[in-house]
Amino acid sequence: MPGGTNALAARIDTRTVPIMTPGHLESHTSLHISHADILASLGWDADLEARFNERAETGESPARISRVNRGSYSALVVAPDGSIGEVELKITGAFSYRVATTAELPAVGDWVLARLSWVGADTAGDGQLISSVLPRKSAFARRAAGRRPDAQILAANVDLALIISAAGRDWNPRRIERYIALARDAGVETAIVLTKMDLAADREALVQETLASVPGIPVLPVCALDGEGIESIVSFLGKGRTAVLLGSSGAGKSTLLNALAGSELSATGAVRSDDERGRHTTTSRNLYLLGSGALLIDTPGLREVQLWADEDAVDASFADIEELSASCRFRDCRHENEPGCALREALDSGSLDRRRYDSWRKLRREAAHLERKEDIHLAQAESERWKAINKSMRGYSKERRSIQGSSR
Numbered sequence: 001m002p003g004g005t006n007a008l009a010a011r012i013d014t015r016t017v018p019i020m021t022p023g024h025l026e027s028h029t030s031l032h033i034s035h036a037d038i039l040a041s042l043g044w045d046a047d048l049e050a051r052f053n054e055r056a057e058t059g060e061s062p063a064r065i066s067r068v069n070r071g072s073y074s075a076l077v078v079a080p081d082g083s084i085g086e087v088e089l090k091i092t093g094a095f096s097y098r099v100a101t102t103a104e105l106p107a108v109g110d111w112v113l114a115r116l117s118w119v120g121a122d123t124a125g126d127g128q129l130i131s132s133v134l135p136r137k138s139a140f141a142r143r144a145a146g147r148r149p150d151a152q153i154l155a156a157n158v159d160l161a162l163i164i165s166a167a168g169r170d171w172n173p174r175r176i177e178r179y180i181a182l183a184r185d186a187g188v189e190t191a192i193v194l195t196k197m198d199l200a201a202d203r204e205a206l207v208q209e210t211l212a213s214v215p216g217i218p219v220l221p222v223c224a225l226d227g228e229g230i231e232s233i234v235s236f237l238g239k240g241r242t243a244v245l246l247g248s249s250g251a252g253k254s255t256l257l258n259a260l261a262g263s264e265l266s267a268t269g270a271v272r273s274d275d276e277r278g279r280h281t282t283t284s285r286n287l288y289l290l291g292s293g294a295l296l297i298d299t300p301g302l303r304e305v306q307l308w309a310d311e312d313a314v315d316a317s318f319a320d321i322e323e324l325s326a327s328c329r330f331r332d333c334r335h336e337n338e339p340g341c342a343l344r345e346a347l348d349s350g351s352l353d354r355r356r357y358d359s360w361r362k363l364r365r366e367a368a369h370l371e372r373k374e375d376i377h378l379a380q381a382e383s384e385r386w387k388a389i390n391k392s393m394r395g396y397s398k399e400r401r402s403i404q405g406s407s408r
Contacts, residue, residue, distance in 0.1 A: 038078045043242050051134050056113055063114040065106045066287040073106050089114055091130045106133055107153035108285040138186045155244040155297045161190045164247030167200035173213035174359050181314050194221045195252035215320045224259040239293030257298050261290050314363045321360050
């Protein structure tokens with residue numbers, strides 16, 4: 001098995017999950033019930049099994065992507081003997097040809113159809129292939145860098161987004177609001193984790209201020225090094241439930257991961273004293289299966305959270321503002337100078353924070369701009385497609401006339 005047992009042990013907690021031993025793995029299109037039960041510990045469910053049985057060809061097995069490598073993918077699989085292991089996979093040429101955007105490629109957390117055909121630990125080679133990605137029940141995405149409006153999938157098939165923000169200078173309600181908008185667009189549950197609470201001058205004041213800035217969302221204060229508050233996070237996790245850790249560099253994601261795992265799964269780094277920011281200790285997205293049965297996706301710190309969400313997702317992230325706007329006199333109120341605007345009245349009375357209102361307006365404009373750019377991009381792509389079709393047809397007609405002329 002690629003990477004060896006030691007590499008695998010660092011990614012799978014062996015206290016509860018057996019490690020797959022090298023040997024021939026027989027794939028089955030129809031899953032045995034015991035294998036389905038073990039797959040459930042990796043987040044498998046009845047819907048995925050139905051999709052698998054619809055699409056899988058003979059010899060294909062389900063696998064869950066645990067890491068995206070350069071030119072290949074690491075994935076967790078279940079062997080016929082009931083053990084869980086990690087294998088290296090590559091996408092087939094046919095799959096690569098079908099992909100229109102990078103968002104369609106496998107991402108960490110994805111379930112894929114894989115053809116597993118190795119014997120022994122050192123013969124994986126190119127024989128282990130991904131033929132397709134099963135439909136995602138959720139996709140946590142941000143806008144990728146560049147002019148084209150493309151999505152970068154940060155994590156797939158996530159049940160819970162844990163937004164990590166450290167006490168001190170890392171705490172930024174505007175950044176947290178962006179993460180919440182992405183989570184709402186993905187349709188996943190969200191919780192805010194305040195780390196490094198030992199740095200807070202006034203712990204209770206920080207918690208209350210965070211609660212006020214994100215109404216209706218749980219706020220969990222922790223100090224991972226001391227184990228303080230860890231149980232409150234564990235209560236949100238469960239066997240087969242997948243959570244993603246999101247936050248800036250130095251927010252304490254790796255330390256929190258290690259505390260939840262009870263072992264050193266991810267390296268931690270020092271934080272600069274001048275701005276309380278850290279270097280990227282996590283350089284790639286990784287899926288971990290913990291001894292508790294929960295699954296955690298650790299991500300590198302995001303320096304920039306480019307929005308990839310529509311206006312509805314933004315509104316859902318500001319439930320308090322959305323509720324207020326329902327009381328406006330006019331249904332199409334733009335919340336500018338219209339009479340009877342409930343938002344303007346709340347701003348004047350001080351019951352609505354001006355900074356939160358400005359953030360909402362900014363994110364809505366950003367979402368609308370993104371939607372317009374995406375529409376333009378889709379129209380251009382469709383135009384190019386028809387140009388290519390017409391060019392191909394002209395070439396076909398010219399060739400046909402040439403053949404007919406030579407046959408006379």
